[in-house]
Amino acid sequence: AQSVAQPEDQVNVAEGNPLTVKCTYSVSGNPYLFWYVQYPNRGLQFLLKYITGDNLVKGSYGFEAEFNKSQTSFHLKKPSALVSDSALYFCAVRQTYNNAGNMLTFGGGTRLMVKP
Amino acid sequence: DSGVTQTPKHLITATGQRVTLRCSPRSGDLSVYWYQQSLDQGLQFLIQYYNGEERAKGNILERFSAQQFPDLHSELNLSSLELGDSALYFCASSVTADSGNTIYFGEGSWLTVV
Numbered sequence: 001a002q003s004v005a006q007p008e009d010q011v012n013v014a015e016g017n018p019l020t021v022k023c024t025y026s027v028s029g030n031p032y033l034f035w036y037v038q039y040p041n042r043g044l045q046f047l048l049k050y051i052t053g054d055n056l057v058k059g060s061y062g063f064e065a066e067f068n069k070s071q072t073s074f075h076l077k078k079p080s081a082l083v084s085d086s087a088l089y090f091c092a093v094r095q096t097y098n099n100a101g102n103m104l105t106f107g108g109g110t111r112l113m114v115k116p
Numbered sequence: 117d118s119g120v121t122q123t124p125k126h127l128i129t130a131t132g133q134r135v136t137l138r139c140s141p142r143s144g145d146l147s148v149y150w151y152q153q154s155l156d157q158g159l160q161f162l163i164q165y166y167n168g169e170e171r172a173k174g175n176i177l178e179r180f181s182a183q184q185f186p187d188l189h190s191e192l193n194l195s196s197l198e199l200g201d202s203a204l205y206f207c208a209s210s211v212t213a214d215s216g217n218t219i220y221f222g223e224g225s226w227l228t229v230v
Contacts, residue, residue, distance in 0.1 A: 032215050043118065043206060043223035051216045090159065094215050102215040103149065103172055106159040 002027040002095045006107035013081045013114055021076040021110045023091030032094040033074040034104065035065055039087045047089075050074060061085070081114045088112075119143065120222035122207050128228045134195040137225045139207030141188055147171070147210045148190040149219060150182055154203040165190060166213045197229045 003026045013019045025031055032051055036044040048059025055067045065076045074091060088111050092104040119142035129135055141148050150162040152175075161174035165184035176182075179197075184190045194201060204224045210217040 034218070036221070043120075044208075044221040045118070046218055046220060049216075049218060094219075102213055103161040103164060103174060104219055105161070108158050 002031075002093050002105045004091050004093050004105055004107035006089075006091055006110045008110050009108075010111045010113060013112070015083050015114050015116050016080050019078050019081040019085070019112065019114070021089050021091075021112060023074045023076065023107060024072050025074060025091070025093045026072065027093050027095050029095060031074075033065075033067065034092040034094065035059065035063070035074075035076050036090045036092065036106075037087045038090065038109075044090065047076070081112075083114050083116055086112055086114045118220040118222060120207055120209050120220055122205075122222035122225050124225060125223065126226045126228075128230060129197060131197055131199060131229055133197050133229075134193065135197065135227065137192040137194070137205055137207070137227075139190045139192070139209075139222060141190070141207075141209030142220055145209035145211050145220075146188065147213045147217075148184050148188070149208040149210075150176075150190070150192050151206040151208065151221075152203045153206060153224070157203075159206075162192070164213075171213055194227070199229050202227055202229045 005024045034049045035047040050057045050067045058064045091107040121140040123138045147166045149164045152160045162176040164172040182192045206224045208219045208221040210219045
């Protein structure tokens, strides 16, 4: 079975500082990894994904994520945080499920608080 | 705007009742997914349809059912509602059922059971 862990319930960072939101995964075979963001009272917005290729993936709003196969991690990063980045972030893994479906399995989410 | 449309946005109903949540996928997307988000369970996969056929089933209760119609819109039916069914229900869609496809989510339907 596939699973995702986000070890931090909340990450606090000052505006302008770099941020990292951690994610580790467990899956048999090759993982497809995703990051989504949820703003208050909004749906999940896609940020970026890793399918294959370059381990550093660039996404929306200046976010990027680094795939590390040996550490089974896919941490989300941004060089300079903005107050508007404050939101709930979800890491997800996807795997073909019995060749019949391909559901996303989500981590528990990490709340990012960026303070001015 | 992801292009996935869900109605209604908010719904309050009593225990024991039945509700239907509706979803229109992004134009051209053939696969539809339903997820439930609650404080205690997080984001849980319920069910997936692809081009009208059920493709995968997750932690969906027997009181819940879904279908995808020929025009590709989908409905999630929740019956014999209990207080614990109060949650945010997301519909999502992707072009195909391929694992590499991005899944785009709607803004959700807030269900409150009183």
